[in-house]
Amino acid sequence: MEIHLPNKIIIRDTTLREGLDVPGVERRMKKEQRLALAKKIYELGIREFDIVHPGRVNKDSIWLAQSLKGAFGSKIVVHGAVYAFNPLLESEMRLIKNSVDELDLVMPVIVERPPYSYGEKIDSLTVALRYMKKSKVQAGVGFANSSQVNQRFLLRISREAVMAGASKIIIYDSIGKFDPWQTYQTVKKVKEVSKVPIIYHCHNDLGMAVANSLFAVFAGAGYVDASINGIGDRAGNAALEQLAIIFYLKGIKTGINLKKIRDVSNLVERLTGVKKTAYAPIVGDRSVIFFHVSPKHKQSTKSFEIIQPELLGEK
Numbered sequence: 643m644e645i646h647l648p649n650k651i652i653i654r655d656t657t658l659r660e661g662l663d664v665p666g667v668e669r670r671m672k673k674e675q676r677l678a679l680a681k682k683i684y685e686l687g688i689r690e691f692d693i694v695h696p697g698r699v700n701k702d703s704i705w706l707a708q709s710l711k712g713a714f715g716s717k718i719v720v721h722g723a724v725y726a727f728n729p730l731l732e733s734e735m736r737l738i739k740n741s742v743d744e745l746d747l748v749m750p751v752i753v754e755r756p757p758y759s760y761g762e763k764i765d766s767l768t769v770a771l772r773y774m775k776k777s778k779v780q781a782g783v784g785f786a787n788s789s790q791v792n793q794r795f796l797l798r799i800s801r802e803a804v805m806a807g808a809s810k811i812i813i814y815d816s817i818g819k820f821d822p823w824q825t826y827q828t829v830k831k832v833k834e835v836s837k838v839p840i841i842y843h844c845h846n847d848l849g850m851a852v853a854n855s856l857f858a859v860f861a862g863a864g865y866v867d868a869s870i871n872g873i874g875d876r877a878g879n880a881a882l883e884q885l886a887i888i889f890y891l892k893g894i895k896t897g898i899n900l901k902k903i904r905d906v907s908n909l910v911e912r913l914t915g916v917k918k919t920a921y922a923p924i925v926g927d928r929s930v931i932f933f934h935v936s937p938k939h940k941q942s943t944k945s946f947e948i949i950q951p952e953l954l955g956e957k
Contacts, residue, residue, distance in 0.1 A: 760799075
């Protein structure tokens, strides 16, 4: 296996998109709280935000995107998405295009989701990309359910998307099915056939989101999606704080201020009402994750800690 270790990686924050899919969070968090949280995530060092969900192109999500751009302007990149096979595509695109920096077309690749045949999926996506090009909108393409489809078709539709003008490809493991080796193979092959930047977005249904995101980077992905505390749909997404520390230990730059991680994590917990476990990696209870019981451990605590509290701004 050829491991690709870049000098830097872009972590695209999806806390304020995926986090709203957690039961009760969208209702609980007021718009002003979402903006305040986004600003804290910016202070953490994040510069790319995945904000507008393709199934939630509405005034609230667009308000947040506009507010972020108003606060930080060209210092950040705000991403939004719309479904490619969509009778509302033109109206949604007009609504969103001036509120985001990058707009992505999402196409589910499994036959259980419309359009139902492989040929229809390619045709529909090609038509949507031509419309975007005609409208002078630079668009990436996101393939939902990528871990549930024949890889041969995923490669075929990736090639077709780039030929039709896609500037990036997002590989969505929508149900957290991939293992790290499958992730590596898929990202590497899509990268080879498309020759455009790859964003990897995965879920944590089997507890492999962080590992899969790491292997996506090994295979050449330039971006990974992650959320604070791993908050997201069902079992969540890749935990941003864990990836930030892993990349730091591997010498990969992210721009993230590690000393601010725990404060932002606590803010997410407070605003969303979604509790962390005491033993959560990096952001768990300090009296648990940095506590030693074994006498041998106590003799040399640093020998049994991959990171020390000082790295996270704690004494």
